[in-house]
Amino acid sequence: MVRPIxxxxxxxxxVWSALLLAGxxxxxxxxxxxxxxTLFASRCTACHSLDxxxxxxxxxxxxxxxxxxxxxxxxxxxxxxxxxxxxxxLLLAWxxxxxxxxxxQRMGYRVEDAADREDLVAYLSAQGKGRGGSK
Numbered sequence: 001m002v003r004p005i006x007x008x009x010x011x012x013x014x015v016w017s018a019l020l021l022a023g024x025x026x027x028x029x030x031x032x033x034x035x036x037x038t039l040f041a042s043r044c045t046a047c048h049s050l051d052x053x054x055x056x057x058x059x060x061x062x063x064x065x066x067x068x069x070x071x072x073x074x075x076x077x078x079x080x081x082x083x084x085x086x087x088x089x090l091l092l093a094w095x096x097x098x099x100x101x102x103x104x105q106r107m108g109y110r111v112e113d114a115a116d117r118e119d120l121v122a123y124l125s126a127q128g129k130g131r132g133g134s135k
Contacts, residue, residue: 036123039116047109050127056107061128062086067102078104091121 040048050060057070064087068080082102084090094101095111111117 032119032122033126034123036119036121039120040123043111044120059124059127063088063091063125063127076104076106078102079106088121088125091124092117095120 044059047055048057048059050058052058053070053073057073057075062070064085067082067084067086068075079102086094090101094107095117097110098105098107111120
């Protein structure tokens with residue numbers, strides 16, 4: 001016997017659909033990147049911009065870029081010679097403790113909270129993965 005669809009059944013379907021959608025990686029990543037944008041604006045813009053060098057280098061294309069190669073930025077010798085490409089894992093490590101990643105670098109700031117680091121990296125990843133900016 002086929003039962004008619006009632007409002008209660010539609011509500012149940014809607015709740016389950018919302019839960020499944022909220023748990024999907026793309027929604028979680030978008031939320032993380034949105035929070036990362038807020039964190040970037042409040043914590044990073046004193047020294048960094050997405051598109052211009054300041055005290056620190058421009059970060060729009062940091063993901064995928066070779067370390068120490070942002071155009072027209074005066075890097076420490078340690079970072080200029082680092083040789084790695086920035087990826088999610090390295091950026092998370094960098095934000096945890098820059099000195100452990102590149103001894104002798106000049107960034108004197110850490111992000112203590114792991115969720116904040118994840119969100120900042122999600123935001124930077126969404127900004128332009130390795131487009132230009134490298135030598």
